[in-house]
Structure formats: structure tokens, C-alpha cells
Amino acid sequence: MENLNGLKRTHYCGDLRENNIGEEVVLMGWVQKKRNLGGLVFVDLRDIRGICQIVFDNDISEEAFEKAEKLGSEYVIAIKGKVFERQSKNPNIPTGDIEVFANEIKILNKSQTPPIYIKDDDEVSENLRLKYRYLDLRKPSMQKNLILRHKVANIVRNYLSENNFLEIETPFLTKPTPEGARDYLVPSRVNEGKFYALPQSPQIFKQLLMVSGMDRYFQIVKCFRDEDLRADRQPEFTQIDCEMSFVEMDDIIDIMEKMIQRIFKEVLNIDISVPFPRMPYKEAMERYGSDKPDIRFGFELKNISDIVKDCEFKVFSSTVENGGSVRGINVKGYADKFTRKNITSLEEYVKTYGAKGLAWIKVTNEGVTSPIAKFFSEEKMNQILDKMEAKEGDLLLFVADKDKVVFDSLGNLRNEVAKRLEILDKNEFKFLWVTEFPLFEYDEEENRYVAMHHPFTSPVDEDIEKLENDKENVRAKAYDIVLNGFEIGGGSIRIHNEEVQKKMFKALGFSEEEAYDKFGFLLDAFKYGTPPHGGIAFGFDRLIMLLAGEDNIRQVIAFPKTQNASCPMTNAPAIADEKQLEELNIKLDLSE
Known part of the structure; x- marks a missing residue:
């Protein structure tokens, strides 16, 4: 293998154009493809900026030509040569009007035959792609996604800095808390028998920064949740985390809408109109069966309970x-x-959300077709059709169950139907704020009310008196931002009053001693003058996924985990060394 020996790259492969004709250039990159035509060797040379055609002919030295003939896929090379106008132009690549005739070549490193093709349409299994992620990331589409991610992070940092936010780091080794998803625990060697938790979010620390008088904070930060994964979930994920003092909900929404507006303009050159529409949680559930509705299409829910309550x-x-x-x-x-x-x-699909079945009615030019039509009088059927705003050519789909099951089933079904009909446009972006969330939701496993967002969310002022005896009807000063059926961010106005925070912990079933054991440092901080404050956290990975037009969050993360939270490339998680476990005073019991 050769070294650079002072050879300096002058251009990236993908940057050369007609205005470079006649220039002597030095390019470096990977061999995408080689074609040997006897007296001519053509090489497609690739780097992070694109591909350029390199030509080796008899004008080059015999030694250099032999090197060119021996080049293999993914060899790393440096070439020196002159830019010429290409005779047979390639309109499919930006550099298609030129080619470089090489007069010098250095083979910087050879490559074995790669286990996956370095091209976007390789159709390799995702597990194999993740095993060889360092090769997968050479693909133009993957590099484009990571460049996009970098660009958005820069836009966010610049925008928030212009608006007086300070970027402040918060700890990764924190205290385990009982609310939210499961923590990832980290044993402490120097504090025997005790554990840190990796943060699910910097929530308490960013509130303490407001107590500290920092006024406006942000962080593009890693967070960790030990939960079951989906296509848009990861055990470690990135948030754009923000907090502001002396604000109300409208202030936060206004500044964040303008940040989104700038991102879409600078990244996609799309003008997003603000303000975004807002919809109360209750309305979103009634109309769409979801608190993150995709409003690019209709198929809204209709309640026919009153019509069918006495039917056969x-x-x-x-x-x-x-x-x-x-x-x-x-x-x-x-x-x-x-x-x-x-x-x-479709019936099998809704059963995965707890539905027992799916009733249907087709409206044809000959009337209705349905296995349940015989149970309804003509009058009842007409009432159903009127309520559903049905016309010829329509398909009506029904679920009957507890509200939660009905909403889950139909809310997901409308998305699934739209996907199967291929009526969703990835280039259409519909934003929505969902507001007035319930403060609590009932957890049937734990047989108690838990915080829908987190225990620091402020109740609506007039609902504070309901904290003790009417939890079901307490509304939160919470707001989620939704894009095309994905929650891309969520936040709230926080509790800044010690007494209200104590009431909240009591409502969640914590004794005063338990509350102080878990959150005493926050309650103590509230004794020393806490400003009204609130914030929001955006799912950075999910936002990038939507900007990139991808369906899978792993496509926009450099080294993601699989559905079972493992890494095929590094084989993490792995068995710890016995000596490490001894130092931590941990003994494993793997018996069933």
C-alpha cells in the first residue's frame, strides 16, 4: 500500500463541473466500478460528495496503467489528472459532463469483496446492513441522510442561539425515578449496591436550570428508554430539548413554530405557514382516534352509538x-x-389493537352490501348512512368496544387504509398542535392513575382543585406538535409552585416521604424562588426521518439498534467480564 507522501486533495469527486475543464486536479476516494476496455480503463471514483469518471489510457506510465487494471471494488485510491469535457455525457450524475484523465495513481488501500453492495437499491436484509454498517454508510442515500442530520442540527443551534437560548449540558449519570418508561441502570463501583440511571430526558435538570436563572436553555441530547421498540423508536435517541422562563404556552409555541419554519425553508426550500392549527386532545380522539392524527386525508371517525343502541x-x-x-x-x-x-x-389488523372484529357496509348503485344489513331496518340503515355521510362507492368500517379499543383500532386503521391505497404524499407536510391533554391516565396494570406526560406538568389553573377527587377530568397545560401522523415534539408548562408539586405527587400515590426520597432536590429548589417556566422536546431522529422521506428511523441514525435493542455490528449488549462484575459486587442468577 502507498502513502500520500504530500499529495493534497484539490477537489471532491462530486464537485467537478464544466468550469473545471483544463484544470489539474487531485481526487481521492473509493472505486465504485471499473471497466477495462483494453487500452482504456474507466473508473467511477466515489467520495462523500459524489462520483466522477476517471480515465486511464496509454499516456500514463506502464506501471500506473497496470495499477489501474488491478483495481477492485472499494479500493481506496488517489489520482492526479486533468479535467476534460466528456465525449459521451451522463445526464444521470452531476459530474456527467466531464471526466478526468489520470496521469498518476496511488493505491492507498485494497479491499476484499464487500459482503453488501455499495448502492442504494441493494435489497440486502436490514440485519446484514447493520452488521456491516460502516459499509452501509458508504451508500449515497445514507450519507445524504447524515449530512441532512448535521445541517438540521446546525440550523437548530443557530436559531436558538439567535433567540437567547444557552446550550448547557446535563448529566448522563442520574438518579433512578419511578415514573415513565423503564430506566437503563448503571451500577456504581464506588457506591456499593447503588445505581445510576441513564436519563429518559433532562427534565428535572432543565427545570433546575430555570431555577438557576439561566432563562433559556437548549441541548441536542441523547436520551435512553428501556422500552419495546418500533420502526420509529430506539433505546437511545436524540432530543432537541428546550426550556424557557417567564413564558406561557403561546410564547413557546410561537418560537418553536418559527424554528420549524426555518428548518423546512433551509433544508427543503418549502415555505411552511404559521401559526399551525391547534386541536384539543378530546377533539383529536373523537375525530381521528389518535392524539397524533395525520390530517393529510379524511376518513374521520363518526360515533353511531345513539343510532344503534337499541338495534337487533x-x-x-x-x-x-x-x-x-x-x-x-x-x-x-x-x-x-x-x-x-x-x-x-383489515379485520385481522384491528384485532392487533384489541378489537374483536370489524363490521363493514359497502354502498353500491344497487343499495348497501353488508353481512350485518339484515339486522337493521331501512330507517336505521338510512340513519347510519346519513351519520357516516355515505354515498355510492363508499366503504364504511365499524368497531364496537370500549372507547380506548375503538380509538386505538380505528385511529390506526385509517392510517393503514390510507397507506394501502397509496394516497399519502411524502412531500406534503401537515402540522398540528394537540392541546389540553388529560393530566392523568389510568394504568390498569398498576391499578392507579399515572402522569400522561410526566409528574412536573402543570394542571390547568381551574382544575387544580380536582387533583384529589376528580383526576379523570384534570386537564394539563401540555401540547404536542404532530406532523403527518407522527408526534415530533411535546412539552408543557411546568409546575413551579412547591405546594402544587406536592399535591401532584400525592395524586400520583406518593407519600410525602417517597416524594422527598425521589424528588427532594427539586422540591427543595422550589423553596428558593422559582420562575414560571415551560418547555418542549423534539424527537430529533423522527424529525430527520420525515425530512428525509424515510419510513424507518434507523435510516437516519449512524449506528442504530435493532428491534430487540441489540447491535449486530458490535454484538452489544454482551456478557460482562467476571472481574468487572466482582468489582461491582454483582452476581448473576440466570436460572429460570
Whole structure:
């Protein structure tokens, strides 16, 4: 292998254009492809900026030409040569009008045959791609995504700095807390038997920074949650974390909308209109079955419980009688796209969200077609059709169950139907603020109310008196920002009063001693003059995923984990050395 020996790169491969014709250049990169035509060797040379065609002919030395003939895929080389106008131009690449005739070549490193192709349409399994991630990241699409990620981070830093935010780091080794997802625990060697937790968010620390008088804080920060994963979830993820003092909800929303506006203009050259629409949580659930609705399309939920409460179809009537509801969506104009087999697959889909079945009605030019039509009088059927705003060519889909099951089922079903119909446009961006969340939600496993967001979220002022006896109806000063069916950020006005914070902990079932044991440092801080404050955290990975037009969050993270939170490349997590465990006073019991 050769060294550079003072050879300096003058240009990136993807940057050469017609205005460089006649220049002597030095390029360095990887061999994408080689074509040997006897007296001519053509090489596509690739670096992070693109591809350039290199030509080796008889004008080069015999030794150099032999090197060119021996080049293999992914060899790392440096070439020196002159830029010429290309005879057979390639309109598919930006450098397609020129080529470089090499007069010098250095082979900086050879490569074995890669286990995956370095091209975007390789169709290799994701597990193999992650095992050889350092090769996967050579693909233009992956490099483009990471460049995009860098660009957005810079825009965020510049915008927030211009608006008087200070970037302040907070600790990664923190105290385990009982609320939220499971913590990742880190044993302490010097404090035997004690554990740190990796932060699920910098929540308490950013509030303490407001107590400290920092006024406006931000951080692009790693967070950790030990939870089941999905395509848009990772055990370690990145947040744009912000907190502001002396503000109300409108102040935070205004400044964050303008940040989003700048990101989309500078990254995609798209003008996003502000302010974004707002919708109370209750309305979002009633209309879309979701607190993160995709509003690019219709198929809104309609409640037909009043119409069917006394009908002969017992699945409907008994559900209403037992306190549940019957709701449906109208897949307007697409009835002919769904056969009975298709509808059966939709039924299997909603069952994964707890639904027991899926009732359906097709509206045709000959009337209605439905296995449940026989249970309804003509009058009842017409009432249902009117409520569903049904016309010829429509498909009506219904779920009957407890509200939570109905909302989960239909909220996800409307998205699934839109996806199957391929009516979603990745280049259309619809933003929405969802507001007035409940402060609490009931956890059936723990048999108690838990905080819907976190225990530091402020209740709406007029609902504070309900904390003790009417938890179900306490509203939060919380707000989520939603984009195309994804929650990309969420925040709240925080509790800044010690007494209200104590009431909140009591409502969550903590005794005064437990509250002080877990959060005493925060309660103590509140005794010394805490400003009204609030903030928001954006899911940075998810935002980048949507900006990049990707469907999977792992496509925009350099070294992500798989669905089971493992890394095929490093084989993490791994078994710890026995000596390390002894130092931590940990003994493993792997018996079942």
C-alpha cells in the first residue's frame, strides 16, 4: 500500500463541473466500478460528495496503467489528472459532463469483496446492513441522510442561539425515578449496591436550570428508554430539548413554530405557514382516534352509538349498553378497491389493537352490501348512512368496544387504509398542535392513575382543585406538535409552585416521604424562588426521518439498534467480564 507522501486533495469527486475543464486536479476516494476496455480503463471514483469518471489510457506510465487494471471494488485510491469535457455525457450524475484523465495513481488501500453492495437499491436484509454498517454508510442515500442530520442540527443551534437560548449540558449519570418508561441502570463501583440511571430526558435538570436563572436553555441530547421498540423508536435517541422562563404556552409555541419554519425553508426550500392549527386532545380522539392524527386525508371517525343502541345487532347494542361505543370511518370513494379478502385482512389488523372484529357496509348503485344489513331496518340503515355521510362507492368500517379499543383500532386503521391505497404524499407536510391533554391516565396494570406526560406538568389553573377527587377530568397545560401522523415534539408548562408539586405527587400515590426520597432536590429548589417556566422536546431522529422521506428511523441514525435493542455490528449488549462484575459486587442468577 502507498502513502500520500504530500499529495493534497484539490477537489471532491462530486464537485467537478464544466468550469473545471483544463484544470489539474487531485481526487481521492473509493472505486465504485471499473471497466477495462483494453487500452482504456474507466473508473467511477466515489467520495462523500459524489462520483466522477476517471480515465486511464496509454499516456500514463506502464506501471500506473497496470495499477489501474488491478483495481477492485472499494479500493481506496488517489489520482492526479486533468479535467476534460466528456465525449459521451451522463445526464444521470452531476459530474456527467466531464471526466478526468489520470496521469498518476496511488493505491492507498485494497479491499476484499464487500459482503453488501455499495448502492442504494441493494435489497440486502436490514440485519446484514447493520452488521456491516460502516459499509452501509458508504451508500449515497445514507450519507445524504447524515449530512441532512448535521445541517438540521446546525440550523437548530443557530436559531436558538439567535433567540437567547444557552446550550448547557446535563448529566448522563442520574438518579433512578419511578415514573415513565423503564430506566437503563448503571451500577456504581464506588457506591456499593447503588445505581445510576441513564436519563429518559433532562427534565428535572432543565427545570433546575430555570431555577438557576439561566432563562433559556437548549441541548441536542441523547436520551435512553428501556422500552419495546418500533420502526420509529430506539433505546437511545436524540432530543432537541428546550426550556424557557417567564413564558406561557403561546410564547413557546410561537418560537418553536418559527424554528420549524426555518428548518423546512433551509433544508427543503418549502415555505411552511404559521401559526399551525391547534386541536384539543378530546377533539383529536373523537375525530381521528389518535392524539397524533395525520390530517393529510379524511376518513374521520363518526360515533353511531345513539343510532344503534337499541338495534337487533347485539354486537353493537350490547357494547353501548355496557358503556362502550360504536364508531366508524368512511373510506370515501374506494369501496371497489376492497374485496372481502381485503376486508378480512383489515379485520385481522384491528384485532392487533384489541378489537374483536370489524363490521363493514359497502354502498353500491344497487343499495348497501353488508353481512350485518339484515339486522337493521331501512330507517336505521338510512340513519347510519346519513351519520357516516355515505354515498355510492363508499366503504364504511365499524368497531364496537370500549372507547380506548375503538380509538386505538380505528385511529390506526385509517392510517393503514390510507397507506394501502397509496394516497399519502411524502412531500406534503401537515402540522398540528394537540392541546389540553388529560393530566392523568389510568394504568390498569398498576391499578392507579399515572402522569400522561410526566409528574412536573402543570394542571390547568381551574382544575387544580380536582387533583384529589376528580383526576379523570384534570386537564394539563401540555401540547404536542404532530406532523403527518407522527408526534415530533411535546412539552408543557411546568409546575413551579412547591405546594402544587406536592399535591401532584400525592395524586400520583406518593407519600410525602417517597416524594422527598425521589424528588427532594427539586422540591427543595422550589423553596428558593422559582420562575414560571415551560418547555418542549423534539424527537430529533423522527424529525430527520420525515425530512428525509424515510419510513424507518434507523435510516437516519449512524449506528442504530435493532428491534430487540441489540447491535449486530458490535454484538452489544454482551456478557460482562467476571472481574468487572466482582468489582461491582454483582452476581448473576440466570436460572429460570
